[in-house]
Amino acid sequence: MVSLDYVAVQTINALFYSSILFLVASGLSLIYGIMRILNLAHGAFYMVGAYLAYTVIILWASGSTLYFLVAPLVALAALAALGVGVERGLIRPLYGKPEELQLLATYALILVFDDLVKMLWGAEYKSFTVLAGGSLRIGRFTVPHYFVAVILVGFAVAGLLWLVFSKTMLGKQMRATAHNPEIAAALGVNTDRVFVAAFALGAALAGLAGAVAAPILTAYPGMGTEIIVLSFAVIVIGGMGSITGSLVGSLIVGFARTLMAATYPIMEIALIYIIMAAVLLVKPVGLFGREERERR
Template sequence: MDMGLLAAQVFNGLVYSSILFLVSSGLTLIYGIMNVLNLAHGSLYMLGAYLGITIVVYALGGTPLAYLVAFLLVPPSVGVVGALLERTLIRRTYPMGEEYQLLLTFGLILVFDDLVKMVWGAAYINFPDPNSFLGGLRFGVYTLPLYHVILIALGFAVFLGLWTFFSRTFTGKVMRAAAMDREIVEAMGVDVNRVFVSSFFLGSLLSGLGGISAGPLYTASPGMGTDIIVYSFAVIVIGGMGSIGGAMAGSLIVGVLRSLAISFYPQLEIVIVFVIMAAVLLVKPTGLFGRPEFERR
């Protein structure tokens, strides 16, 4: 086997893992704390990319400053959209079964896709590539574009940040506690509603961050959220639903294996993710890092 190619493919896999992690960590966070599986999470990713395009392409032009502004403004904006969705629509499904949440959020996917088309048009839109001013590092025939390196670093930084937040800060601990037992946390004087809105804000913010991070690499089109949501599902199922560490593990497995499959076993690419997902579910249904109580409840 060509070791250089192997290394390059692992690197490519890490870039993809990083984007998958940003999106799926938000999905798993919302599920872990609130037991809500938000199918429209992928639409928030799309929204992140399109808001980024508005700033970078239409407002400021592809300058480094434009990217900086977009990275600062877009994720919280998407977070606010997510929080609003929680307050106005998703909240009302809590007394119903989870199938109603799936259905409502599936409806949101259709609405978001058409809204994006109404606002930004049906044509695919390209970001200017930040690598054009960032450049890349050369290794033999391969190039590691600097923006890709930044993305990998961003993925790991967000992972460490989330981990610290949930294990070290008071708010983070309250959110985890609310996930385990709503009533007791409420009895202790915590406003659970606020916890729910905050976790939706944070989870959606992460999806928006995923969108603005991935946007400059990809091409935006209405419907771009459909693939990422299915892959994110696979990620959190493999890693264990509700676990940030699991989302990281799942992202690394899916991202790197997909990349290796493309290079070495191309006919497996389209099914490999689902095969791993089914295998994990059959052998260890709670995923690699999941806690068993989630299924029983």
């Protein structure tokens, strides 16, 4: 009964889901790796990205392919700006403060953003462009082009992040800061600037994720609280602060979930956390994580 076309189409479904998870989790991991801040509001950034995409399509590009170019770019830019604002205004005063305050501050942001979204866009689900833009045939199955595009975006971002980190000056400064901010500062790295850049980049990635996910997954208040915990699982599996880890973790979670959805839905979510526990048992820092360093 399990035919090749079925396997192929479910693989694409899994890659699609992994791709969105990667965009969210890599930003979360990046922010943690460099700043040692666990940003609970990362899911809220994802949500805001989704709503911005919704607005773009309603205002300008209803149904046209232009949407697929404009909306993600708008979300990316807007969330980068929002990231700068949040880092400057809300996160910076908390550097060196106890982590529970950092966590609660970002949790407060979730509460505020969820209701702001309700005020601005209303509380009903925003479902739009369902699977528009043509599709592929795989045996008995139909795969929208859009799925393939999102998968490509995911891999392209992974490649770009790798390039930024290994080839550019900012990337080197980020790695140095992640390793030890005091030494990096002593070597002349402007760590303030690195922090704001990292936070903005992470927020932008979450916004991009929301924008590309919205046409398929719909936009609704509270959508961020679901993806954020799955992202935690991704970075615990992959290793905190590692982009490769986020990629591998996203693929593991995406495939585990799709496999279970197709075969044994009762375990759809539970399996993810069981894998996480297993990884912790074998390699506590995650598959690609480095030994944890206590700061503060």
